[in-house]
Amino acid sequence: DMDSLTTALRAGIESNLADNLIAANIQDGGQLAIICSSSPWAARLRFESDRLLELAAGAGVAAKTCVVKVSR
Secondary structure, eight states: OHHHHHHHHHHTSOHHHHHHEEEEEEETTTEEEEEESSHHHHHHHHHTHHHHHHHHHHTTOOOSEEEEEEOO
8 A cells, every 4th residue: 555655765765764654545547656744855866766666576566656845
């Protein structure tokens, strides 16, 4: 579910990034959707997209792509 995926991703990245990762979900078509707190953190998380996809796979989620959005 969304909470366990978010927890798994937060556990595998730097604490300052994890603190700004609000939520994660898998969307139709196998896209990993990350919600974060601000545009600068979104840029940092996009840089980590390969790592986030690896962490999602480790949590049993087969995502092909990663998109990072800012919470509004």
